[in-house]
Amino acid sequence: MNVLQKTMVIGAGQMGCGIAQTLIQSGGEVTLYDIKHAAVNRGMSLIEESLKRLVDKEKLTKEQREQFLAKLTPTISLKNAESVDLVIEAAPEQMEIKKSLFKKLDRICKADTILATNTSSLSITDIASATSRPGLVIGMHFMNPVPVMPLVEIISGLATTEETRVKVKKLTQALGKTPVEAKDFPGFIANRILMPMINEAIYAIYEGVAEPEAIDQIMKLGMNHPMGPLALADFIGLDTCLAIMETLQQGFGDSKYRPCPLLRQYVQAGWLGRKSGRGFYLYS
CATH class of the missing domain: 3.40.50.720 (NAD(P)-binding Rossmann-like Domain)
Structure with a gap:
């Protein structure tokens, strides 16, 4: 082939x-x-x-x-x-x-x-x-x-x-x-590492640590990421992020993979990111 x-x-x-x-x-x-x-x-x-x-x-x-x-x-x-x-x-x-x-x-x-x-x-x-x-x-x-x-x-x-x-x-x-x-484990490599980082960034908003712009700026300027985790979450789709976090939590049975309640709330509201016009940022 x-x-x-x-x-x-x-x-x-x-x-x-x-x-x-x-x-x-x-x-x-x-x-x-x-x-x-x-x-x-x-x-x-x-x-x-x-x-x-x-x-x-x-x-x-x-x-x-x-x-x-x-x-x-x-x-x-x-x-x-x-x-x-x-x-x-x-x-x-x-x-x-x-x-x-x-x-x-x-x-x-x-x-x-x-x-x-x-x-x-x-x-x-x-x-x-x-x-x-x-x-x-x-x-x-x-x-x-x-x-x-x-x-x-x-x-x-x-x-x-x-x-x-x-x-x-x-x-x-x-x-x-x-x-x-x-190997065939939940989230494989990419999302097993990426999604908990995105989830933690959402927890930082949820707990009032900082605004989305500040979180993304710190990760871009301080960690040299091309895109901040919240802008990336909006790009991926918050419904997809939630589904992956749920797969990780179910697959490993570990509370460290618990989806942030704010992520779940945004998905329930239909604020899915770029594709819906609103997520952690507004899109025209």
């Missing part, structure tokens, strides 16, 4: 679109799936606009943009996974949704198709248990924004075969990314 073969990306949100764009820019044929026409059309528009910005910056020619877009096919039918060599799932971060998708894909896909999940914290082993091919299930956790960020966290489940692991590492390198491997 190499990047030039056929891939289906499940989920036409920010992550799925970024993954699909990266694949077509590396020469792959990609089918972009979502459950509704409106969602998949919105995703196609996001990719078209992203590639247009690259043309405007003279990083791509118009001809290259058209060639890439010709390799991208939108669909609302999972049956189009019949002929693909790889599926990369980027659906919402909920175990029931992912296991349901993997169960369906297991029936539809060829016997040797690799099923990868872009989960940022959920158990690969648990997701794989919904299939009859756990050896072909693996985690490919891309970073956001996908076309820009060089890292892909690779996570093998309990049954993931060595052959699958090696193929996916090679694919990741063919995409111009750096694969870094982690």
Whole structure:
């Protein structure tokens, strides 16, 4: 399997679109799936606009943009996974949704198709248990924004075969990314370290230690972070941050992973960050 073969990306949100764009820019044929026409059309528009910005910056020619877009096919039918060599799932971060998708894909896909999940914290082993091919299930956790960020966290489940692991590492390198491997523990590496830091920053607001601007400024100027933890939380989505903290708390049974009540309150209010126009900051 190499990047030039056929891939289906499940989920036409920010992550799925970024993954699909990266694949077509590396020469792959990609089918972009979502459950509704409106969602998949919105995703196609996001990719078209992203590639247009690259043309405007003279990083791509118009001809290259058209060639890439010709390799991208939108669909609302999972049956189009019949002929693909790889599926990369980027659906919402909920175990029931992912296991349901993997169960369906297991029936539809060829016997040797690799099923990868872009989960940022959920158990690969648990997701794989919904299939009859756990050896072909693996985690490919891309970073956001996908076309820009060089890292892909690779996570093998309990049954993931060595052959699958090696193929996916090679694919990741063919995409111009750096694969870094982690064991199948809640949050893996990236979010096991990042999310408690974000959660602690939220506790600092909750306890009246400082305002969001001050917290972010200290982390940027004092720790040389390119973005403060609260601005980053808004960028990721506060609902996603909460879901990951809950996964960490449930997975480890340790109170140090308890989500800050303020984080939970913001999510309940629909203040999810950039995507809703309001989180720890206001967005126009």
